[in-house]
Amino acid sequence: xxxxxxxxxxxxxxxxxxxxxxxxxxxxxxxxxxxxxxxxxxxxxxxxxxxxxxxxxxxxxxxxxxxxxxxxxxxxxxxxxxxxxxxxxxxxxxxxxxxxxxxxxxxxxxxxxxxxxxxxxxxxxxxxxxxxxxxxxxxxxxxxxxxxxxxxxxxxxxxxxxxxxxxxxxxxxxxxxxxxxxxxxxxxxxxxxxxxxxxxxxxxxxxxxxxxxxxxxxxxxxxxxxxxxxxxxxxxxxxxxxxx
Amino acid sequence: xxxxxxxxxxxxxxxxxxxxxxxxxxxxxxxxxxxxxxxxxxxxxxxxxxxxxxxxxxxxxxxxxxxxxxxxxxxxxxxxxxxxxxxxxxxxxxxxxxxxxxxxxxxxxxxxxxxxxxxxxxxxxxxx
Numbered sequence: 001x002x003x004x005x006x007x008x009x010x011x012x013x014x015x016x017x018x019x020x021x022x023x024x025x026x027x028x029x030x031x032x033x034x035x036x037x038x039x040x041x042x043x044x045x046x047x048x049x050x051x052x053x054x055x056x057x058x059x060x061x062x063x064x065x066x067x068x069x070x071x072x073x074x075x076x077x078x079x080x081x082x083x084x085x086x087x088x089x090x091x092x093x094x095x096x097x098x099x100x101x102x103x104x105x106x107x108x109x110x111x112x113x114x115x116x117x118x119x120x121x122x123x124x125x126x127x128x129x130x131x132x133x134x135x136x137x138x139x140x141x142x143x144x145x146x147x148x149x150x151x152x153x154x155x156x157x158x159x160x161x162x163x164x165x166x167x168x169x170x171x172x173x174x175x176x177x178x179x180x181x182x183x184x185x186x187x188x189x190x191x192x193x194x195x196x197x198x199x200x201x202x203x204x205x206x207x208x209x210x211x212x213x214x215x216x217x218x219x220x221x222x223x224x225x226x227x228x229x230x231x232x233x234x235x236x237x238x239x240x241x242x243x244x
Numbered sequence: 245x246x247x248x249x250x251x252x253x254x255x256x257x258x259x260x261x262x263x264x265x266x267x268x269x270x271x272x273x274x275x276x277x278x279x280x281x282x283x284x285x286x287x288x289x290x291x292x293x294x295x296x297x298x299x300x301x302x303x304x305x306x307x308x309x310x311x312x313x314x315x316x317x318x319x320x321x322x323x324x325x326x327x328x329x330x331x332x333x334x335x336x337x338x339x340x341x342x343x344x345x346x347x348x349x350x351x352x353x354x355x356x357x358x359x360x361x362x363x364x365x366x367x368x369x370x371x372x
Contacts, residue, residue: 037334044356045267065263203309
């Protein structure tokens, strides 16, 4: 009888776990479906307009929009594979000597331009921040910075500040992003694939993969990513990469 | 009861994705009897545009920064009861369906084919 009761409890637990996993599966498919839907429907709408659009509109408006949306699909594919632990989508370049400051400056400028502009202050305790060097595959660091910066530009508020410091073995990039106050659970789950904050869900589409992809990229390159609560609201995101 | 069909529908489109606004404008402007008179990148802009332009209808995305579509719909509904509103979304989960049903707003899933959207716009702009 005791054994029967144990089997029953175990069965109930298994059912509960199956329901939990099913709920996760549905949530993931829901957000992936949404993120796919926008570029796919946009591409279809643009493609169907080609018949009636004039050559000037095709060159100046439609073709660039088609390129933007196919790039978005490519990125979505990469992020899904990387966040799922599929290594085939990871950058294939080898570690090189990289100066993180110029790379961060260039990456931020490109992303900030696309959303109407925002400044990033880069500070360091080193005499020349541009001379601080790391040993990492450049594409991995660039891609990780892209995810972290996109997150900041999307959910944060200026002033944005990146501090670059040297430890004995590593170069640490600490991005200070003021913004809305986050719950402790949101901070704890920020690196979980497909996790999205309470405010973010209501205001921005997205997969909730940016930080987890950054983590996967740097893990592979012997680096790491973590987040900390920011006093006054917002998030502090830290990327640590091997020093030269 | 008489039904009056508005001959030229003046429409505002609200979506935080620039390319979605671009495609919507192209698709709707290509439909005889519909003209897009303005576009907004969030709910606050949509409310301001509807106040300024007094369109016949607004196509409203739901997940937008600043003021989201849910809130913008509620505010426009109280300010301009005759404004036709169509929710246009890539997400139609239970919460979205229930909320739009409660607000009496037709929900159209984002699609490369605008016919469902056009039909909904026609429907919400037919007044008693």
